[in-house]
Amino acid sequence: MLKRITYLSLAAAGSFFFSSCEKVIDVDIKESPSQLVIEGNIRDGDTDGMIKVTRSVSYTDPNSYPAVTDAEIIVTDKAGFTWHPQQRDVPGEYYFRIEGHPGETYTMNVKVDGKEYIAKSTMPQPVQLDSIGITLLTFGNEERKVVAAYFKDPKGVQNQYRYQLYVNGKLTKRVYANDDRLTDGNDIKEQLFYQDDEDNEEINEGDVVQVQMQCIDRPVFKYWLTLADQSQNGPGGGVTPGNPPSNISGGALGYFSAHTLRMESLTVK
Amino acid sequence: MQKRHFYPLLLLLSLFISSAFAQNRYTVSGTIRDAASGETLIGATVRIQGAGGQSAGAANAYGFYSLTNTAGDYTVTVSFTGYQTYTKNITLNGDIKLNIELQGGSELQEVVITATDRKDENVRSPQMGLDKLNMKDLDNIPVIFGEKDVLKTIQLLPGVKSGGEGTTGFFVRGGAADQNLILLDEAVVYNSSHLLGFFSTFNADAIKDVGLYKGGMPAQYGGRLSSVLDVKMQDGNNKEFGVEGGIGLIASRIKVEGPIVKNRGSFMLSARRTYIDLLLQASPDSAIKGNTLNFYDINAKANYKFDDKNTIYLSGYFGRDNIGIKNLFANDWGNTTLTVRLNHVFNNRLFSNTSFIFNKYNYSISLLDEDNNVTATSLIRDFNLKEDLQYFSDKHTVRFGAQATHHRIAPSDITTDGKSSFNPLSIDNRYGLEIAAYISDEWKVTDRLSFLYGLRMSGFSLLGPGTFNTYDADGEVTSSKNYRSGQFVKSYFYPEPRFSASYNLNDENSIKASYNRNTQNIHILTNANTSSPTDQYVMSSNNIKPEIADQVAAGYFKNADNNTFEFSAELYYKWMQNQIDYKNGAQLIANANVESELLYGKGRAYGLELYAKKTKGRLTGWISYTLSKTERQFDGINNGSYYPARQDRTHDLALVGIFNLNKRWSLSANYIYNTGNAVTYPAGKYNVGGLTTYYYTDRNANRMPHTERLDISATIKAKETKKFKSSWSISIYNALNRKNPYAIQFRDKENDPTRTEAVQIALFGIIPSVTWNFSF
Structure with a gap:
């Protein structure tokens, strides 16, 4: 949250100084060898878990990522129950029916080309999302609509949250992650700061917004927090970017997250 | 190893004794002042030149000089850039007290008066890596928004790199921004920038002297690895009252000075405030209304000479920045410094200065939203006691002293009201004690060979009270211990040898070499180029080792055409140990375990600096060029191999020209060109969480496009009356309106989301400005 203030203060200074001007440039980037990308998600309740296995592409390639269709995947819990995710319609997406239990630690084992990639994730206890609302940020007379999530953080436990914001069914291109380091045990109003830019459009009357709130474990939080920091490219170029710390061993990109999921929607008036 | 360092000390001691027994030698000493002010x-x-040959020296930071030679007749010559040379014949048959006043000479006159001039310190002095800024040049060098600025001007010197367009942050010889010791009348200025770096805390009106040491730091300076920027405030006119000021587009300033008691004491008070936000309140653009964005600062100084032997100086600085958006957030920060100094002349050869210094930097940041109401404050505060003695003998100027600094860092105090989602939190204060003792000697071995050598012993102790954790490489606590107040948690001691030598090939050519070691115990945790008001300070501790730098340099210095031209070439190589970075996803603010988030590594930097300067005539200015490389190595970053630091830029070129057209008009221009900063571009991309995510391989392996800029300005003096002078300064920043890269961002293409594109962001286009300056 405090980081956000710095962001806002730069925005304020910017409104005075920066006749900030953008232009698309050519950059000289060499082709990079393709990396394995694993994205594993299990949520609480009786639903589908899904593990997506793809490969990265060179910067210069189109944004289409080759699916890995011959992965052997096993998911286990502490008691030794095992699941064998299988592909359905979409190549590279491996599904399995699972009843996710908060407190349970799940292990994902992915075998591709004889190499093993292993990750563990513990599903935190759920925190209920009470409601969402629209708050107004006032810059002078200009008002900006910002979606806020309201909930009560449980006292005495370390909680980490990740949010995804959908506007009219479309995922906004912003990473939100926060923990209760400074807010333990309180009524939380988490504002999902959002600026209209090339990637995202401003929120208007009549839009349907949805917030999905995940309770995530610490390593997964560090993963999203690193991505959130890097997408915040303020003046000076922001922080030096790097690959977020993955909880998957074996050298794959991505993460394996066992989380609880709560969501709320509303129509902007 | 340790033992060897004591030999120079013994040498210096014997030198004291021998000079005390010298026969029939007398001393001329005194203070050198500006005749008008x-x-x-x-x-x-x-x-002095005469019976016993020649002796030469320079006035110290308080204008005091002392020269000793055998009895006989001598001619005293005093010269200083921008002043008419003073000569006087004296007979040295006893110690002489000679206070000297120099008459200012206009730029045009100066061409004529150079016959006996010897302004060749840069060639003769063993000091290297030192750049002096001429404050008069500052009036003419074009700068953004027309606000003349010390820190932006030093960025035009070789070996000094700007932290980014428009910012006052700077990097010296490959070091980091927090490795510069920035002193204002001896007080440390922790955050030297206003408005997120677009202005510096130094109001040029109040400043008399600026010296930047890039290497070969004399032993009296310590505590930072890369450089010392020693800024000294004006004392104030002790002859008559005066007022001067300026009205600019975004800031105005005023200075008042005058005698307290004529010729015995004076004061100077200078203030500055920006009023962009005041102007913008009236703006019809509603997006800007209701925001706060301003800074002000006040420099004040007073001195009083009790008698020829005792003078007291009081100086202080207070500055504050305010940024805010109505009902949303507020952020303010600033420095406060206070320096009390006592000069005492023990005898005509021994000069003493005792300083007591207080300085602090603090910030406060608030969210004003009802449900998220929170204020976080942070502070770093020092008390510093220093004793510095200078002893002048025939061939030696010995400087020795000691200092002790007590630090307090209050990392974060969070306060909230009852309704807020934030909890109050106070992170334990940390205390540290820095001590140092030093001795150095400037020894004119022969007419041609000089040494400046010395030793600084520096110590740092982290003090209790509090709980101190030790962390392993994964950031896990391995041990934890409680300490009482004042108890030593961890101490470090380092000898810091300093050595420079110069050999004059002839009157106009010299070669120099130097080695120096510096250590640093106050660190800023940052990963960005720009300084932020919320930068986190940490001290050396059981986890953080002192940063150490060793630098060697060699140079060739040449003056030509009666010192009209100065030329220098310096080569340096610097090794840095115990450098600090932090892990990905680190939480630095309000984190009691911040030391668990750190990474430690090393660095190296090397380069060549070329500098050519024309100091006299109607056209003055300089060309500076730097070819350099600076790299870091951290386990866990870039597979443990060396990578370019962010501020690594291969080529830096600056041209500064000031042309005095006639008595009323002067024109100036500067041009800069530099290679882009080292940046990390994505090597590949993938998709997680429904977002295009970039894959990075080598750290800082790419380059931003180069930067190139031309600034021009003109100063027109209005008709002067005896009482009132005024001038207009018109400047155009970025006259070619070039869009220089500030940051590069990557994103999905707007009209073709299956592709990504790189977008260059530029901050400033062409910016004209005008300032009206006056004095009476």
């Missing part, structure tokens, strides 16, 4: 002239060159 009574300001002491720091660094003025004094020379």
